[in-house]
Amino acid sequence: MGPVGYGAVRTAIVPAAGLGTRFLPTTKTVPKELLPVVDTPAIEYVAAEAAQAGAQRLVLVVSPGKESVAAHFDPNPDLEAGLRGHGKEALLAKVRRAPELIGVEVAVQDKPLGLGHAVGCAEPLLDDSDDAVAVLLPDDFVLPTGVLITMAVIRQRYGGSVLCAFDVPREQISAYGVFTVDDTDEPDVKRVRGMVEKPAPEAAPSTFAAAGRYLLDRAVFDALHRIAPGSGGELQLTDAIALLIDEGHPVHVVVHRGERHDLGNPGGLLRASVDFALKDPEIGPELRSWLLNRLEQENP
Ligand code: G1P
Numbered sequence: 001m002g003p004v005g006y007g008a009v010r011t012a013i014v015p016a017a018g019l020g021t022r023f024l025p026t027t028k029t030v031p032k033e034l035l036p037v038v039d040t041p042a043i044e045y046v047a048a049e050a051a052q053a054g055a056q057r058l059v060l061v062v063s064p065g066k067e068s069v070a071a072h073f074d075p076n077p078d079l080e081a082g083l084r085g086h087g088k089e090a091l092l093a094k095v096r097r098a099p100e101l102i103g104v105e106v107a108v109q110d111k112p113l114g115l116g117h118a119v120g121c122a123e124p125l126l127d128d129s130d131d132a133v134a135v136l137l138p139d140d141f142v143l144p145t146g147v148l149i150t151m152a153v154i155r156q157r158y159g160g161s162v163l164c165a166f167d168v169p170r171e172q173i174s175a176y177g178v179f180t181v182d183d184t185d186e187p188d189v190k191r192v193r194g195m196v197e198k199p200a201p202e203a204a205p206s207t208f209a210a211a212g213r214y215l216l217d218r219a220v221f222d223a224l225h226r227i228a229p230g231s232g233g234e235l236q237l238t239d240a241i242a243l244l245i246d247e248g249h250p251v252h253v254v255v256h257r258g259e260r261h262d263l264g265n266p267g268g269l270l271r272a273s274v275d276f277a278l279k280d281p282e283i284g285p286e287l288r289s290w291l292l293n294r295l296e297q298e299n300p
Contacts, residue, residue, distance in 0.1 A: 008053075008054045009053070009054065009055055009130075009132050009133055009134045009152070009215060010054075010055060010056050010057065010129060010130060011055060011056075011057055011058075011059060011122075011125075011130050011133050012047075012053075012055040012058045012102075012133070012134040012136055013058075013061065013133050013134070013135045014043070014046055014047075014050070014059070014061065014135075014137075014138055015061045015115060015118040015119060015137060015138075016031070016032075016033045016043065016061060016066065016138055017061050017062050017063040017066065017112065018063075018112075018139075018264075019063070019112070020032030022266065023035065023265075023266060023269075031066045031068060031069045032263075032264075033066075033069050034068070034069060034072060037141070037269065037276050038273055038276045038277050038280065038283070040094075041072055042138050042269075043060075043069055043072060043138055044098050044101070045145075046138045047073070047098065047102050047104070048101055048145075049142075049145045050134060050136055050148070051101045051102045052145060052149070053134065053146075053149050053152060054149075054152070055134055056102065057102060057103040057104070057105060058104050059105050059106075059107055059122040059125050060104060060105070060106050060107070061107045061108075061109050061118045061119070061121050061122055062107075062108060062109070063109055063112065064108060064110065067106060067108075070104050070106045073098045073102075075096070075099045076095060080092060080095055080096065083095060105125055107121045107122045107124070107125055108121070109121045113234060114229070114230075114232070114234025114235040114236055114237075115234070115235075115236060115237045116224050116227060116234070116235035116236050116238075117224075117234070117235040119135055119216075119220070119224065120221060120224040123221045123224075130218060131217070131218050132155070132161070132216060132217050132218060133215075133216055133218070134148060134213075134214065134215055135214040135216060135237070136214075137212030137213075138263065139262060139264035140212025140213070140261075140262065140263070141260065141261040141262075141263050141272055142164065142212065142256060142258065142260055143258050143259040143260065144258055144259075147256045147258075148164075148213055148215065151163070151164060151213065151215045151254050152215060154189055154252055155252075158250050158252050159217075160249050160250030160252070161215060161216045161217045161220065161241065161244065161249065161250070161251045161252075162214075162215045162251070162252050162254060163179075163192070163210055163213065163214050163215070163251065163253045163254075164210070164211045164212070164213035164214070164254055164256050165179060165181075165208040165209060165210065165211060165253035165256065166208070166209050166256055166260055167208055167255060168207055168209045169207070170201050170204065170207050172209075173204040174198050174200055174201055174204070175198065175209075176209035176210055176211075177195055177196070177197050177198070177209065177210035177236075177237075177238035177241075178195070178198075178199055178204045178205060178208065178210070179192050179194070179195050179205065179206055179209075179210070180192065180193040180194035180195070181208055181253065187255075188254060188255040189254055189255070190208065190252065190253050191250075191251075191252055192245060192251040192252060193245065194242060194245060195210070195241050195242045195245065195251075196242065197230055197231040197238035197239065198232075208253060208255065211256060211260060213256075214237070214241075216241070217244070219244060219249060220240050220241065220244060223240035223244050223247075224240045226240075226243060227239045261275065274287070274291070
């Protein structure tokens with residue numbers, strides 16, 4: 001059950017418009033978000049995380065041609081009837097999980113103008129009750145899940161917007177949005193004084209990096225209309241949040257001390273798969289002994 005009250009959100013936005021070039025040639029025909037971690041597409045984990053935090057609908061922002069990502073959330077009555085007829089209850093439950101998780105709607109981002117622009121493409125689908133939205137970047141697998149629930153509690157306390165931060169090594173910091181922070185009474189909650197997208201390591205204001213989970217006050221959409229192209233020539237979500245901060249809007253981060261997999265590249269997806277497979281009672285034990293053996297071999 002997700003949180004209720006002021007901190008909770010009804011709508012989760014999942015930008016899924018990227019071309020997935022790091023997964024070519026697979027992404028010639030298969031959207032990156034449908035690649036599996038063990039047997040389940042990454043997008044289903046993200047939807048489950050949003051639903052766990054209380055979201056009732058998920059707005060998938062896709063580029064033209066990637067609408068099939070949303071089809072993963074459609075029921076498949078023929079497949080279900082077949083599985084039921086053969087008594088394959090466990091598989092049936094797996095097939096039915098995605099459609100039962102959350103309502104999915106699609107917004108199309110016509111041009112790749114950046115993450116901020118992609119999030120803005122969801123705005124026409126919002127209604128008056130959406131005083132805040134969750135944004136989940138499907139490349140970021142944040143474990144254990146549940147940080148959105150903590151973030152909602154912090155939003156309830158301070159208002160405004162709340163983001164998830166990871167403390168990353170300084171040499172990796174320029175891959176991220178980076179926060180200038182002040183301490184609060186709680187060690188893992190910081191007040192954000194500024195945010196900058198992909199700074200050089202020596203210019204980074206801290207080693208606290210945005211980790212793909214955001215609870216954003218609706219005011220962010222107005223800010224998104226007012227930013228100019230930033231890092232990489234793109235409209236950056238970071239710059240809209242920085243604008244809100246400059247205008248006095250409260251922004252906090254929850255520093256997440258758990259694990260994170262980057263599903264945006266083959267190595268990261270593989271690590272996530274191995275991590276999950278090792279925990280799987282059916283696949284795990286055999287994989288573990290194979291891996292141990294394999295790692296003893298001299299050649300890579
Ligand atoms: C995006 C955001 C960045 C954030 C990162 C997290 O960057 O722009 O602020 O830190 O996701 O993964 P991207 O990875 O799309 O370049």
